[in-house]
Amino acid sequence: MERTMDWEQKTLLNELTQGKQLTNLLRQHLHPSSSPETRQVLLEKILCSYEKALSMLNWGGFVVETKPTGSTLESPASIANSSLGSGGSDKKDVSKKRKTSSGWTEELRVCSGTSLEGPLDDGYCWRKYGQKDILGSNFPRGYYRCTHRHSQGCLATKQVQRSDEDHTIFEVKYRGRHTCNQVSHFAVTSAPVTREMSKEQGNHSRKRQQLEEKQKQSQEMFMSLGAGLKVKTEELDPREDIFPSFPFPVESEEVENSMFANSLMENEIMGNLSPTFMSPATSESNYFSVSPCHMGSFGFAQNMQTSESDLTEIISAPTSVTNSPIGDLDISSLDKLEFDPSFPFDNAEFFS
DNA sequence: GCAATTTGACCAGT
DNA sequence: ACTGGTCAAATTGC
Secondary structure, three states: OOHHHHHHHHHHHHHHHHHHHHHHHHHHOOOOOOOHHHHHHHHHHHHHHHHHHHHHHOHHHOOOOOOOOOOOOOOHHHHHHHHOOOOOOOOOOOOOOOOOHHHOOEEEEEEOOOOOOOOOOOOOOEEEEEEEEOOOOOOEEEEEEEOOHHHHOOOOEEEEEEOOOOOOEEEEEEEOOOOOOOOOHHHHHOOOOOOOOHHHHOOOOOHHHHHHHHHHHHHHHHHHHHHHOEEEEOOOOOOHHHOOOOOOOOHHHHHHHOOOHHHHHHHHHOOOOOOOOOOHHHHHHHHHHOOOOOOOOOOOHHHHHHHHHHHHHHOEHHHHHHHHHHHHHHHHHHHHHHHOOOOHHHHHHHHO
16 A cells, blocks of 8 residues: 555655765765775765665666766665555555566576476565466466565565476566565575475475574585576666666676676686675675665676676576675675775774 | 465556 | 556465
């Protein structure tokens, strides 16, 4: 019902408020004594907040100018808020409105080719809210939204559908960005828990309760799947891709785009995920300390569509999965920092 | 009893 | 009119 609007407004308000607070912070750090990095970060976050807010207001128009610079700030919430009209249907504003495909920011293919069937989970808690038989598809498409939709107003959603060609492949589309504080251990540990396949397998498990169990499982799964996993991003209309707003796997692409891509990519492609960079501990701790834009900036991955198909093959699931949590962490705006040992989080205090 | 899933209905875009 | 996305009541499971 009106909740949708409330959330949007709330989110919008939060962004604007955040922008204001960050601006104040920046003002405080205008002193010469303050480090330039700090100011830079604050600046980016401020921009991030405002872009989010603006994009929210412009959802329908897809107006988000992203700067191909390192400080990829994009409008996260925009997409998320876009439409997932939550609950209220009777209200004219949002409700059961159907968004065109353009709303989907990312499409991935998760292939679990080995013993363990089912797609990898991205580490978030999803709640299924619908299923549809799609014309021309042998398998139904499942619709999921973030479990924290109501509690935290997280508007992230995803679609999962088994591939006709290869039923071991799950095509996953994401839309919206997680604005919840959810930090999944799966994600961190790259554990794949597959809710989307729950139906097919009749394996319904309540996440929290069985979290640990899953974690184990998924880890094993992950290990076994390892090489066999593939995560592909499919090309979308360039225009539609303006919003690369999805945290999870997409990340791999972003990494490619990012300035530090080279070095990182090398490592990842070679199968050496840099644990240091994405150590769970780091992720989580940073997650909270640097959350202002944590959902915000993954974009620009799309620019890379060029060699996507090839790269994606290379960029094995491990990478994306492993990274997913981080993606959520806000690599975007902090990307540089993440890799800058000098910057670190002694500055994190600013983001409280 | 609560939370998640299922599933038919509803709605809007094409 | 058809199709895809979402809602929400009913169902299921813990």
